Amino acid sequence: MEPxxxxxxxxxxxxxxxxxxxxxxxxxxxxxxxxxxxxxxxxGLLGPNGAGKSTTIGALIxxxxxxxxxxxxxxxxxxDVASVRFGLAPQEASLYPALSVWDxxxxxxxxxxxxxxxxxxxxxxALATSQLVEHxxxxxxxxxxxxxxxxSLAVAMLGDPEVLVLDEPTAGxxxxxxxxxxxxxxxxAERTQAVVLFCSHYLAEVDQICGFVNIIDGxxxxxxxxxxxxxxxxxxxxxxxxxxxxxxxxxxxxRRIEPEFTEQHGLFTVVCDEPTSALGAVAAALSGADIHLSxxxxxxxxxxxxxxxxxxxxxxx
Amino acid sequence: xxxAFLTELRLxxxxxxxxxxxxxxxxxxxxxxxxxAAPIWPTSNPYQSTIPAYTIMFxxxxxxxASEAFFRERMWGNWPRLLSLPVSRWSVSAGKLLATTSVVxxxxxxxxxxxxxxxxxxxxxxxxxxxxxxxxxxxxTSLGPFLAGVADSQxxxxxxxxxxxxxxxxxxxxxxxxxxxxxxxQPLVPLTPQYWALKGITEATGGAPPLELLxxxxxxGAFTLVAYGGAAFTFRWSRMTxxx
Numbered sequence: 216m217e218p219x220x221x222x223x224x225x226x227x228x229x230x231x232x233x234x235x236x237x238x239x240x241x242x243x244x245x246x247x248x249x250x251x252x253x254x255x256x257x258x259g260l261l262g263p264n265g266a267g268k269s270t271t272i273g274a275l276i277x278x279x280x281x282x283x284x285x286x287x288x289x290x291x292x293x294x295d296v297a298s299v300r301f302g303l304a305p306q307e308a309s310l311y312p313a314l315s316v317w318d319x320x321x322x323x324x325x326x327x328x329x330x331x332x333x334x335x336x337x338x339x340x341a342l343a344t345s346q347l348v349e350h351x352x353x354x355x356x357x358x359x360x361x362x363x364x365x366x367s368l369a370v371a372m373l374g375d376p377e378v379l380v381l382d383e384p385t386a387g388x389x390x391x392x393x394x395x396x397x398x399x400x401x402x403x404a405e406r407t408q409a410v411v412l413f414c415s416h417y418l419a420e421v422d423q424i425c426g427f428v429n430i431i432d433g434x435x436x437x438x439x440x441x442x443x444x445x446x447x448x449x450x451x452x453x454x455x456x457x458x459x460x461x462x463x464x465x466x467x468x469x470r471r472i473e474p475e476f477t478e479q480h481g482l483f484t485v486v487c488d489e490p491t492s493a494l495g496a497v498a499a500a501l502s503g504a505d506i507h508l509s510x511x512x513x514x515x516x517x518x519x520x521x522x523x524x525x526x527x528x529x530x531x532x
Numbered sequence: 533x534x535x536a537f538l539t540e541l542r543l544x545x546x547x548x549x550x551x552x553x554x555x556x557x558x559x560x561x562x563x564x565x566x567x568x569a570a571p572i573w574p575t576s577n578p579y580q581s582t583i584p585a586y587t588i589m590f591x592x593x594x595x596x597x598a599s600e601a602f603f604r605e606r607m608w609g610n611w612p613r614l615l616s617l618p619v620s621r622w623s624v625s626a627g628k629l630l631a632t633t634s635v636v637x638x639x640x641x642x643x644x645x646x647x648x649x650x651x652x653x654x655x656x657x658x659x660x661x662x663x664x665x666x667x668x669x670x671x672x673t674s675l676g677p678f679l680a681g682v683a684d685s686q687x688x689x690x691x692x693x694x695x696x697x698x699x700x701x702x703x704x705x706x707x708x709x710x711x712x713x714x715x716x717x718q719p720l721v722p723l724t725p726q727y728w729a730l731k732g733i734t735e736a737t738g739g740a741p742p743l744e745l746l747x748x749x750x751x752x753g754a755f756t757l758v759a760y761g762g763a764a765f766t767f768r769w770s771r772m773t774x775x776x
Contacts, residue, residue, distance in 0.1 A: 276612070276615065278616070307608070309608065309612065310608065311610070314539075323617070326619050327618065380616070
């Protein structure tokens with residue numbers, strides 16, 4: 216499926232990225248990216264593997280040099296050295312496994328620049344938020360994946376940074392931990408009115424907590440808008456495959472039922488309002504024409520269907 | 533820098549390999565080899581030669597530990613988080629290197645102290661000796677960023693370190709006296725930091741004041757600069773943020 220272009224302006228002040236280019240090795244991984252992340256809500260950053268999410272985070276925070284473009288926070292342009300306080304929970308837990316939970320908090324509270332007086336209350340708050348009070352003396356290497364994720368998030372939130380960046384914070388955790396993490400993230404955005412950038416592959420999570428969504432691929436933004444805007448625009452998608460030799464006959468049959476579709480080497484992508492009903496009609500029509508269809512997938516109108524419409528369904532490396 | 537320094541000290545204190553490589557191995561070498569190798573060393577008390585030689589040989593594993601200080605953060609995925617915080621990457625690096633250097637120096641002082649108390653080795657001008665050991669520690673750990681820049685795994689760091697430490701120790705006279713090496717290798721001997729460290733220790737234990745050791749300090753300083761120069765080519769912060 217070819218990506219469709221649909222971009223919108225974002226909400227209130229927050230982080231804005233304009234015409235960002237980042238080169239890694241011999242490749243422009245980010246190619247003129249535009250991105251908004253309004254303050255006071257969770258903003259989703261979605262994209263398949265290799266879309267450029269982690270590189271965008273690196274450029275935003277400043278540890279990856281950008282070749283072109285501007286990044287601003289509110290009305291303030293950010294240079295290569297960030298002038299706002301960031302909190303980052305990277306893809307990996309990014310903690311010291313040889314140290315205890317408490318020592319990890321102590322180390323990162325110091326690195327976060329908290330005064331000695333503020334450190335203690337921030338660390339106690341982080342322990343409470345992550346529900347790890349009873350494990351304060353446990354070595355991080357001995358914690359479960361879910362506990363490490365909770366601690367990683369709590370560490371990122373130390374000192375209430377103005378921009379909280381979360382790179383797949385729920386990867387590999389059980390449903391209970393996922394619910395806890397998502398609630399913590401949502402309440403952080405509400406409490407601090409900070410910018411919270413949430414990268415995830417779980418579309419349901421993004422749909423659940425993100426007020427604003429950016430979908431990127433190939434280092435460019437393909438789609439952006441508030442959750443409500445995206446839902447209002449959402450269309451269903453029906454996808455199936457026929458033998459390439461049957462493609463021309465199948466196209467005629469499908470056109471009579473749903474006129475908005477693309478076909479490539481026998482792969483049909485039909486954009487429609489009710490993909491399940493459309494599937495019945497299409498299957499009947501093709502069966503009547505003695506055409507066999509396979510690899511059928513139907514996405515009801517949702518963020519999922521918008522995502523697949525924008526980024527396609529081909530597997531990524 | 534203080535946080536990085538203290539954190540690194542904590543991490544080093546939980547690393548048993550440090551005690552094995554920098555304390556147990558030199559003690560083992562001294563204990564097992566000193567009597568047998570006595571005829572090849574120039575001093576009447578063999579320990580006067582073997583304690584400096586083996587202490588210096590293994591002290592250069594400090595480069596591996598300094599490298600690990602950077603690589604470990606990469607392995608744990610910590611660099612992106614560290615680089616997002618309001619602390620400069622240079623102060624984190626300096627803290628890590630200072631911690632490793634301090635530990636290497638402390639261990640060398642401990643081994644020389646034990647040698648003086650237990651095996652009756654002469655310390656000579658203590659100020660000169662401490663200075664030589666301090667500058668040697670700086671030179672040893674200066675290999676850290678270079679190694680972290682080229683390594684893709686802990687195994688690579690260990691293998692390169694072994695080749696560097698043993699190769700340079702052999703050339704520099706820390707395994708057998710450098711005069712006993714073949715003529716063809718003699719021009720290479722003064723290129724090794726171990727040679728200059730041992731020369732400095734010999735002169736310091738003979739009573740030379742610090743100023744007389746200026747050539748030793750300059751030579752070890754030059755090695756340090758070359759090592760950091762190498763790191764300028766191998767070490768990339770963007771690479772540190774990639775997972776391994």
